[in-house]
Amino acid sequence: MKYVDEFRNKNLIDKVLQRIKEIMPSAETNIMEVCGTHTQSFCRFGLDKLLPENLRLIAGPGCPVCVSPQEYIDAAIQLSGEKNTVILTFGDMLRIPGTASSLEKERAKGAQVKIVYSALDSLKIARENPGKKIIFLAVGFETTAPTIALSIIRAEEEGLKNLSFFSALKLIPPVMQHLVTDRRLKLRGFLCPGHVSAIIGTRPYEFIPRTYGIPCCVAGFEPLDILEGLYILLKQIAINKPGVENQYMRVVARNGNLKAIKLISEVFKVSDTYWRGFGKVPRSGLRLKGAYSKFDTEKVFRLKFKTRAVKLKTRCRCGDVLKGLIFPPECRLFSKACNPQNPVGPCMVSSEGACNAYYHK
Amino acid sequence: MCLGIPMKIVEIKADFAQVETGKLRRTINIQMLPGIKTGDYVIVHAGFAIERVDPGRAKETLRLFDEIR
Numbered sequence: 001m002k003y004v005d006e007f008r009n010k011n012l013i014d015k016v017l018q019r020i021k022e023i024m025p026s027a028e029t030n031i032m033e034v035c036g037t038h039t040q041s042f043c044r045f046g047l048d049k050l051l052p053e054n055l056r057l058i059a060g061p062g063c064p065v066c067v068s069p070q071e072y073i074d075a076a077i078q079l080s081g082e083k084n085t086v087i088l089t090f091g092d093m094l095r096i097p098g099t100a101s102s103l104e105k106e107r108a109k110g111a112q113v114k115i116v117y118s119a120l121d122s123l124k125i126a127r128e129n130p131g132k133k134i135i136f137l138a139v140g141f142e143t144t145a146p147t148i149a150l151s152i153i154r155a156e157e158e159g160l161k162n163l164s165f166f167s168a169l170k171l172i173p174p175v176m177q178h179l180v181t182d183r184r185l186k187l188r189g190f191l192c193p194g195h196v197s198a199i200i201g202t203r204p205y206e207f208i209p210r211t212y213g214i215p216c217c218v219a220g221f222e223p224l225d226i227l228e229g230l231y232i233l234l235k236q237i238a239i240n241k242p243g244v245e246n247q248y249m250r251v252v253a254r255n256g257n258l259k260a261i262k263l264i265s266e267v268f269k270v271s272d273t274y275w276r277g278f279g280k281v282p283r284s285g286l287r288l289k290g291a292y293s294k295f296d297t298e299k300v301f302r303l304k305f306k307t308r309a310v311k312l313k314t315r316c317r318c319g320d321v322l323k324g325l326i327f328p329p330e331c332r333l334f335s336k337a338c339n340p341q342n343p344v345g346p347c348m349v350s351s352e353g354a355c356n357a358y359y360h361k
Numbered sequence: 362m363c364l365g366i367p368m369k370i371v372e373i374k375a376d377f378a379q380v381e382t383g384k385l386r387r388t389i390n391i392q393m394l395p396g397i398k399t400g401d402y403v404i405v406h407a408g409f410a411i412e413r414v415d416p417g418r419a420k421e422t423l424r425l426f427d428e429i430r
Contacts, residue, residue, distance in 0.1 A: 001382055003367040003402060003414055012426045037364050090407070118408025120390060140407075143365070147409040150392055195365045198404060198412040221365075224426060250419035251404055251412050260393045260411065352364075 003250070007222030016227040017050055023231070023238050024052045030186050031055065031233055032179065032324055034172060035193030036063035036352030037221055043357040045223045055230070058185065058324040059354035061175055061275060062193060064140045065092050066346040066353050067322055068168045069274045070312065073098040073346075075303055076166065079135055080111040082301070086129065087113045088122050089137040092350040097343060099313070119144075119151035119165075126155070126163035135297050138165045143195040145169050145286055146260035149267040152288065152295050166297035167287055170273060172196050173204040174284035180212045185324050189215040189233035191226070194248045199264075201256030202244050209242035220248040267292045276346070277319025316345035321354050328358040335359055365404035367414050373399060380405060 033039055039059040042048065048057065061067045077098045080087045087103060094104045094115060107113040112132070116122060122136040138148045148165060155163050172193060180187060192205055197218040205216045215236035219229025229247045236242055246252055264286070273285025288296040297303070316338065317331040328334050328347070338344035340356060347353035368380035368387070378391045380403065390409045391397050403410035 001367070002369070003419060006419075006423060009426075012423075016426060118390075120408055143406055143411065146393060146411070147390075147407050150390065150409070195404065195406060195411065198365070228422075228426060247422070250415050250422055257393060257412050259395060263393070 007224045028054045029188050031189045032058045032060045033191040034060040034062050039357045043361045061322040063352040065350050067275045069276050072168050080106045085133045088116045091115045095349045096346045119148045126160045134163045136165045138167045142199045146263045149263040164297040164300045169286035171284045192218040194220045197252045199260045202254050205244045215242040216244045218246045277322040318345035318347040328355040365406040368405045370401050
């Protein structure tokens with residue numbers, strides 16, 4: 001496949017690995033990959049076995065369903081039980097355990113829960129089911145936000161009245177600011193998410209090296225992309241010149257996709273929101289605004305949706321995994337009480353969840 | 362979730378396009394990419410083309426790998 005195979009070339013991989021070894025500092029060096037797809041690639045290609053031992057790659061909060069707080073999952077489950085509702089969701093949400101149930105369990109009991117591939121599918125389903133209230137679980141980061149914005153605009157143009165969007169959309173740079181100030185992590189660099197950056201560009205990360213002196217590099221998802229991204233970060237550390245570099249320049253421009261950014265700001269306003277493990281992160285979420293707020297599920301169903309850090313009843317440590325404070329195997333439940341067949345927390349369900357990726361390593 | 366696959370635009374019809382990679386064919390929305398043409402490669406995410414792949418810059422990246430020594 002074009003733009004895939006050539007970025008998996010073994011000779012080039014060996015070459016980059018050699019260079020990484022040459023410039024690797026002797027001290028333990030912590031680098032966080034903020035994107036779940038990076039964690040997934042990293043485990044899938046076994047890159048950790050090829051890298052120096054003192055280079056520690058820490059998975060961050062890069063899995064959208066994982067960072068959605070328990071209250072969001074519980075509210076979605078509750079909505080699935082309301083009369084005449086149809087819940088539409090991306091696949092990995094289905095099995096996320098809520099406090100008492102999951103969407104998958106509710107579906108088995110007769111609730112209408114359907115998996116869709118794209119937010120646009122919700123328009124077709126709303127059109128075909130005029131007597132039903134269609135609810136789309138809008139979960140994702142900046143990559144997904146414009147696809148949902150465009151679907152909402154098209155729903156408005158069509159005048160659809162039985163469709164709403166339950167937003168758990170989240171923004172990456174604000175949560176990175178939260179992470180960079182956590183001294184326990186001892187972060188020396190961020191591998192920034194390639195497809196979030198395709199939308200927002202590289203500028204939104206510039207405060208990180210400027211204010212905190214921490215290097216950033218946007219990287220693609222093939223093995224060579226990730227390794228080169230790490231090499232670029234190590235080089236910045238070695239010469240002590242932190243900045244934002246762009247390894248994924250075939251896709252990411254400094255200013256991002258302006259059309260997509262415009263779509264996001266037309267439909268959404270930035271708001272404070274809750275992340276699993278983190279609690280409230282200021283200005284890190286997207287809510288429907290203005291004329292589009294009539295499509296907001298929270299308004300349509302008058303949800304009394306309290307997002308406070310609820311105490312979980314299990315000993316699941318997803319929150320600590322998402323904050324990079326522990327590696328998945330450090331959780332007592334990992335691969336014992338919690339596994340992909342019987343997940344206790346969301347990080348074991350989603351293929352982008354760090355626990356799931358480490359389980360399949 | 363932020364998974365995106367490079368796919369080739371085969372045919373454009375208004376706001377939508379047929380894309381393919383290997384044997385996989387899909388219809389996707391292209392409203393986020395004004396000026397996109399048949400033959401271009403785009404990153405496809407959740408049924409939308411979110412950005413084009415720049416062939417010159419892809420070549421440049423590969424050349425840089427080769428120059429790392």
